[in-house]
Amino acid sequence: MILSAINTMNLKFDPVLSAQDEENFRFFLNNAYGLHLHEHQQDKFKKAVYDTCQKFCISSAAALLEKIQQDPFCDERILLIQQITVDESYFFRDDEQQKFLKTEFLPKLIAQKRQAQDKHLRIWSAGCSTGQEIYSIAILLYQLLPDFSEWTLHLLGSDISHQSLEQAIAGKYNRWSIRTDENFINHSGYFTPSDERYYQLKDFIKNKVKFFYLNLAEDTFPSLMNQTCYLDLILCRNVFIYFTPEVIEKACHQFAQALRPEGVLMLSVTDPVNFSCLELNKEKWGEVFYFKRKNEFLVEETQDDSYYSETSLSSFDNIDSASIVSQPVKDEPQSDDLEEIKKKVIPLLRKSLWSQVIESCNLALVNYSKDADLHQFKAKSLVNLGQFNEAKLACEKSIVCDDLDPHTYLLYGLILLQLELYDEAEKAFRQTVFLNHDFMEAHYQLGQVLLYKGQKKQGVKAIKNALKLAEEGDKNQPVHNVITLTYASFSEIIKNELTVLNDKQ
Numbered sequence: 483m484i485l486s487a488i489n490t491m492n493l494k495f496d497p498v499l500s501a502q503d504e505e506n507f508r509f510f511l512n513n514a515y516g517l518h519l520h521e522h523q524q525d526k527f528k529k530a531v532y533d534t535c536q537k538f539c540i541s542s543a544a545a546l547l548e549k550i551q552q553d554p555f556c557d558e559r560i561l562l563i564q565q566i567t568v569d570e571s572y573f574f575r576d577d578e579q580q581k582f583l584k585t586e587f588l589p590k591l592i593a594q595k596r597q598a599q600d601k602h603l604r605i606w607s608a609g610c611s612t613g614q615e616i617y618s619i620a621i622l623l624y625q626l627l628p629d630f631s632e633w634t635l636h637l638l639g640s641d642i643s644h645q646s647l648e649q650a651i652a653g654k655y656n657r658w659s660i661r662t663d664e665n666f667i668n669h670s671g672y673f674t675p676s677d678e679r680y681y682q683l684k685d686f687i688k689n690k691v692k693f694f695y696l697n698l699a700e701d702t703f704p705s706l707m708n709q710t711c712y713l714d715l716i717l718c719r720n721v722f723i724y725f726t727p728e729v730i731e732k733a734c735h736q737f738a739q740a741l742r743p744e745g746v747l748m749l750s751v752t753d754p755v756n757f758s759c760l761e762l763n764k765e766k767w768g769e770v771f772y773f774k775r776k777n778e779f780l781v782e783e784t785q786d787d788s789y790y791s792e793t794s795l796s797s798f799d800n801i802d803s804a805s806i807v808s809q810p811v812k813d814e815p816q817s818d819d820l821e822e823i824k825k826k827v828i829p830l831l832r833k834s835l836w837s838q839v840i841e842s843c844n845l846a847l848v849n850y851s852k853d854a855d856l857h858q859f860k861a862k863s864l865v866n867l868g869q870f871n872e873a874k875l876a877c878e879k880s881i882v883c884d885d886l887d888p889h890t891y892l893l894y895g896l897i898l899l900q901l902e903l904y905d906e907a908e909k910a911f912r913q914t915v916f917l918n919h920d921f922m923e924a925h926y927q928l929g930q931v932l933l934y935k936g937q938k939k940q941g942v943k944a945i946k947n948a949l950k951l952a953e954e955g956d957k958n959q960p961v962h963n964v965i966t967l968t969y970a971s972f973s974e975i976i977k978n979e980l981t982v983l984n985d986k987q
């Protein structure tokens with residue numbers, strides 16, 4: 483149970499929700515989660531406030547708001563969000579979109595990848611609710627890939643509702659969630675009847691998907707830290723309908739950054755689509771529309787830096803990029819001085835100009851082949867371009883040149899995670915922690931990898947270590963690889979994750 487210490491005794495709740503209370507709640511929900519309450523959700527919202535107050539013996543709506551603002555992880559907040567969000571989802575939702583995915587998008591994507599001899603697929607269901615959307619994709623892929631087991635499937639589901647995430651992780655559904663024909667449920671081989679009303683999704687599909695807490699109203703994506711980068715497809719269906727236009731626009735910019743060039747964002751037919759996002763082209767297939775990330779776009783011209791994942795790299799974190807000329811180095815002769823070269827490359831990294839970083843590093847490596855930083859910069863750029871095997875090699879070269887830099891081991895571990903090489907990733911994160919025991923991000927990733935390996939107890943322990951360090955550290959310090967995420971907000975995310983995990987134990 484998420485909700486501990488629920489006490490329904492001695493309730494003296496004043497059920498009147500004043501106009502001011504309502505306004506304050508609206509502001510809070512919008513600010514914290516991007517949520518905009520529609521007229522038809524009023525009753526549900528009032529009931530959620532009332533029920534939460536009653537369950538926790540809170541005397542007024544104002545007192546509840548104060549509590550949930552002060553403590554983002556309190557049971558009251560978790561319950562309220564659970565009740566306000568709409569978790570409706572089912573397998574193979576929207577026939578036309580499913581047809582597009584099954585007969586057009588996925589077969590073409592698979593063919594492209596086969597041609598490039600790249601058996602990786604990266605798909606994220608953002609606002610996944612109880613998991614049916616991303617599990618439907620896993621099933622489609624199983625049907626479309628005769629060599630299913632040979633592919634590295636990077637399938638992610640994220641949400642803000644703890645209860646939904648718990649259900650998604652459990653993979654147990656009632657008939658209504660699988661409202662396709664009887665044959666699909668009974669004879670498809672994907673489910674085992676678990677009791678009279680429920681069906682358990684089998685492990686060969688269930689274990690392909692990773693679920694995690696992610697608030698789409700925050701700047702926590704794209705990021706290598708939660709693997710939301712270089713994606714082939716993002717599904718964010720029936721989520722924007724609850725968001726304000728400002729949050730939709732911002733989320734779309736971030737989605738565009740999380741997609742690989744020509745990667746696709748799919749919304750539902752009922753979601754608002756009249757937002758402006760220069761990095762995405764709206765395209766149609768019959769009645770189905772989707773957004774394709776443009777092949778190339780100049781980041782400086784389209785967005786400000788805050789949308790980009792950070793490149794906080796070891797000793798260069800403190801270099802003042804404003805004092806550095808940040809012109810593309812493409813046509814400039816390379817300076818012979820290594821430090822000068824690095825000073826030019828770092829702003830390119832900060833601006834996510836990955837190809838230019840690689841080009842500059844390759845040129846510099848001709849003369850400075852033993853420089854660990856150049857290999858590390860190159861690895862970082864390659865991973866952002868989805869070239870994971872090449873990134874792994876570059877990282878290994880960096881480690882050969884300097885085997886004592888914990889940042890390189892962290893990056894190496896993150897790359898190995900993308901390749902689903904969990905044992906090797908675990909080693910890399912352990913090495914990072916060995917070199918720097920207080921490396922918060924390494925403890926967190928070690929926890930993640932242990933969870934993937936099914937070692938829940940040790941995984942939770944490592945994540946708790948990360949939480950301790952995040953809480954002890956400077957709360958404004960940016961998390962490595964995610965400049966927009968501070969230690970303070972990361973500790974909130976970790977607490978949310980721990981809540982979901984502990985409930986599953």
Ligand SMILES: C[S@@+](CC[C@H](N)C(=O)[O-])C[C@H]1O[C@@H](n2cnc3c(N)ncnc32)[C@H](O)[C@@H]1O
Binds near residue numbers: 567569608609640718
């Ligand atoms: C109607 S469900 C959609 C489920 C699934 N995408 C589908 O179409 O079947 C909407 C989901 O969005 C989630 N959600 C709402 N606000 C969110 C936010 N700020 N960040 C992430 N998820 C959010 C809700 O918790 C809910 O699970």
